Amino acid sequence: MASLKNVGRSLARCTLQSVARGPHIQSVRCRAAAPAVNVRPVDDEPAAPMVKTAIPGPRSKELLRDLESIQNSEAVQFFVDYDRSHGNYITDADDNVLLDLYTQIASIPIGYNHPNLMAVMQKPENLGHFINRPALGVFPPKDWAEKLRKTLLAVAPPGMSEVQTMACGACSVEHAQKALFIAYKARQRGGAPPTKEELSSCVMNQPPGSPDLSILSFKGAFHGRTMGALAVTHSKAIHKLDFPTPLWPAASFPELRYPLEDFVQENRAEEERCLAEVRDLIEIYQKKGRPVVGIAVEPIQCEGGDNHATPYFFQGLQDITRENSIGLLIDEVQTGCASTGKFWAHEHWNLREPPDTVSFAKKMLTGGFYYREQYRPKEGFRIFNTWVGDPAKVTLLEEVVKVIKSQNLVTNMANIGEYLQQGLKDAQTKFPGVVKNARGLGSLCSIDFNNSATRDKAILALREKGIHVGSCGDVAIRLRPTLIFQKKHADVFFDCFDSVLSSFK
Template identity: 50%
Template sequence: MASFLRASSGLRSMTGRAVPARSSFKYTSVRSLASSSSTESSFLADEPVAPKVVTAIPGPKAQEHIAELNKVFDTRSLNMLANYQKSYGNYISDPDGNILLDVYAQIASIPVGYNNPALIEAAKSDQMISALINRPALGNFPSHDWASILETGILRVAPKGLDQVFTAMAGSDANETAYKAAFMWKKQQERGGPDVDFTEQELTSAMKNQKPGAPDLSIMSFKSGFHGRLFGSLSTTRSKPIHKLDIPAFDWPQCSFPNLRYPLEEHVEENAAEEKRCLEEAEHLIKTYHNPVAAVVIEPIQSEGGDNHASPAFFRGLREITRRNNVLLIVDEVQTGVGATGKFWAHDHWNLQDPPDIVTFSKKAQTAGFYFGNPALRPNKAYRQFNTWMGDPARAIIFRAIINEIERLNLVEHTAKVGNYLYGEIERLAKQYPEQFQNLRGKGQGTYIAFDNPKRDEFLLKAKTFGINIGGCGPSAVRLRPMLIFQKHHADILLDGFENLAKSL
């Protein structure tokens, strides 16, 4: 099977231009030679040993497939046409025989490699077959083993203090249902508890989208944050106008997110002052905004908005503010969760005295939903949090297999170690090529590393000619999102690619 899975990889640039082939490139630096002679073995033994670029990207075969696809599907956002049957481990392939080291991983969504054998075995199980061909409407007809699937998978890695879950379909969906839980919790408090029934006025006004049944409550988010593209989640997304244009939005507040200066050790006082300013603004908005705030939603690292960081002290301060003002804290771990930061959940880095009220998840979990601990966050009546599917048991089974692989290979601790090595090497490159690696950030955050580049789009495009598939975010950031099975020898290939890129731009 391994020989079948290995092979080509190619991609189409975000600008729509073909990326020229660079078939002559070789990694022959001291770093690569040292890595090739090391004793490190790959987690997936039959993985390709290096990238290979043999055609322009997209090549002729990929272009044919793209033209065919464009007749029936919008391909304007297409970055790469992949051949997933021939992708393996950390490497993504295309129809033309190109093989790229993938440190973007489907926008941070592939945890343990393409065609991971353990996940293939899970997909073959009788439990998976039943979940796929008899997909249940979970709210009405859950399977007899649904509790077991949750307890042995999703709930096995629940954040500290959160022992219940509401499953969902995607990250946006997870955030939307979390917001609904916050609003229902807030109104239930005001009403006097779960046993106090709705008034006739509430029932009739809700059907007209009017108060008091449709109250003027809000969710506070942060500038440059991203929480999804559905209506409620989109109202809290603040990363790019293109996501929001022409879409009606709720009148909800946004707070400044700390704009830290780098290197952190050289700007300690001003960064502390900036975080203090943002916390003061947050509390002011919570206390004074004309639509009362039911919850605050925040990413541990603002991802789509540019990989923006804040200190653990900032998040501890925000937790204190939400507690003091009786609003919920929703931590959006859709992109940061499941090990990428060297902790299973990124908010574990904060050392909170008490946990967030809600943690949303998706991406590397391959399923979605939100964790909670307070029973009051369950609606007081049935059908208030409901849709046909309410998640997907098949994806929950895959997440369980992912968790098993993470634990078997100790991938969270591994990612922390590889991230430290990778950060240190990029830091050295930044001293040699300061224009190409600006505002390096993510120290101590596993492989969740980013830097700014003034020619970012050209950098990303040209990286493919060196056999690297990488992504960006925000106006100028290059973001690393490798898989949890990304190892030191993969890091060396990436670092050599970075050095060659820096020399060529």
């Protein structure tokens, strides 16, 4: 989203009482109320938003000037007082308290300053993980395998039992791609070792050691900002301008029409068209001498505009990978960790077999990727960097997993997601000339505005009322709440959203 630091603010506040809701919105949402789950409140979480100044306020602007003397800070929206942020609420440097439905770009799992995580930080037995950051690939802690079993393998995608940690989402995608390339060449060699020519030529970026291979991705995709991840990213020019990237195939991602139930045949035809394009591109690149070794796809194109496809499309993609003996990389960096009402979004697809690799980060606190056994490299140092992750983050994730399971937060996301989606659908019914295409999977929800200017005004207006949401694509706002988000928080959002949309009528 464009920088917001120079935009003026009013101090209008929306009422937080349920009686202030529009009658249509209120009645439908109440009928869709979610069953109760065991979500325990976070200590010190505010009862409601509170806006005291424009956002960014005087203190944020002062801090911005200071930061600008050190680095480019055009992306900064406001500065945060993380010590005073709690649960679902974020507090900025000017003491404004906002209900946060964007959560550090979808990366806060169980809220700010969760007491369980604060307790983990204070346990003497965990200090070594926080003080020391070992080079995990060569000098892992003695309890490393046990920690991986308690955390990442305890929530592994069905049918997957191997995992590699990494630091962030982009490097997770990068190294998952490397696993696809390694496995493809290993199959080609039929078990034989690399030749001397391959070993010498690869050092100088020359074939045959550096083969001309490719990974197919999708228009509108976002897989990260490092160079390999950029090769499969096609969402915004700002991500890719001036960087050399390989000429790899990019297929059309389905553009579904909403409401889905009214366009079943049209959407099936659109997905068939895109699957046919994938098949054609694989054949074209094979003839070019640049074979496709795998397909990289997001369950939902989040940065690209929250673009969805049906299980039929993803099942078709897996069929194509099997027909061509290539890999399927599912990028769950933003969609993983329970937000969609299942722990992994691809669980909604009923795939005939597990994916080949699944990348993760954000709410998982650590980066990394799961992989099937045939994608494990035979040599050390092939999937490697100094740290390959951080045991401190895995220690925190261990507690997050406990909270998710003990409070049934996957079910909470399914229930709250239904409530949020219904509220967005109600909004588009009430304001048809302003918003449209309400959609979501669990709590990972979005809605389109009729143009980008109105969308941007709505984001600013919501912030004035103490609601923090994110943008994506050209015209959408996206909701990315924590896993402990509840109906009462949704009602606060919808009160303010109704007020903002009413001002655009």
